[in-house]
Amino acid sequence: MFLMLGAVRLDVLTVRGLQISDGWTYAEHAVVEGRPKLQFTGAKLRDASIDFRLRRDWGDPEVLLDQLRTLAEAGEAQLLQRGDGRLIGLFVITGLTDSPKWSISNGRPVEVEASMTLKEYVPEDGQRPAPVAVVGSAMARRG
Template sequence: MYAQLGTNIFENLKSFTDYYRGSGVTYAEQPLIDDKPDLQFTGANLDELSLRMRLHVTFCNPEKELQSLKDSMNNGEVLPLLYGNGKLAGSFVITDIRERIEDVDGVGNVFSYLVDVELKEYVAKDKLQSQQAENRKNATAVGNKKPVAQKKNNPSTCATTISGIITKVKNHSDAINGTVLLGGGSLTTEGKFETSSHLTAIKLLCQDLIKRTGDSSSCAYGSDGLSGSAESTLSASDSFTASLPVMQPDIILQKNSDLVSAVADLKRNGQSFLTSSILRK
């Protein structure tokens, strides 16, 4: 995940293409007789963010994603902005959304939006009240009062990690498949770049998976089926990458089909890990 704005998650190709953050302060002017006014520092202004993002049918549902942002704006939701590295950039409200249609078919089905979102920082008015509420939530029991129940977070397991890798490979493959089928095997310059990016990600994920099957401390150790299907997916990815400079639709369609088949086999061989991750074993 690259970032999360409220419940809106941005990852892989669905991320910010432009990001601007403005900060400032305010000074009050004190008029003086027969002299220039004095300036008095009064405090910091609210930060403002300008985000641009591309919502394309190859990696998301553009209409659904755009409507989610509009709902957050129209409902006055306060949205925390959290990055994938765990850094909290603050809380914001959406003040303006501008959309531009980039790609649409003859009957009005939109394939791609370019969306500009304006946000303004939101600061809690009563910090003392917020702090007291947080203290009550984390307090130990006093007298006959019980502490607020805390949600238990299960630790990540080896099976969860393997399952996550396989799921990411499948997601990248689905994105490629959507791009290829949308153009009937013909790739635009942007489509070629996106496909190449997804193939690179698949290659790195498969290499990681193969490494784990050879690690005696991993739950995937000795899983020949998983290792073999990961190697087949890696080979299909490399072959697809090598065919991109040629840009022949029939070859692109065949390489895409080979990759889809290899990933389906990878998912079958990893089904036990997917099941274990759900059961938290």
């Protein structure tokens, strides 16, 4: 397994790219007869994008896409976790695009290229999940 979003597995064979973007914000204050000053205001929410390819010989592409759409439509944050067990954080799905590359005669896709965009979700208490290994993961077994 390369990634898990909630209970949905994205395997090494399928994931083609993972990008996580962090950012920080600053307020700019004008100063009389001087250069503006910056004041750190905090971290932005993380953005993540995952590019993946689904093939029928690895499992039904439509089943995985339906699972991801169900997660997105539920509107509930899900844990995003790497295959080694490290938690990346809580995320919601903000976009899912799929493009069938070839299909069998009845139209069912055999190969699909897809991409998913995620936005970090921070609970009311403002605390991000600690980036530690989940019990039973390869990372936890090493530690």
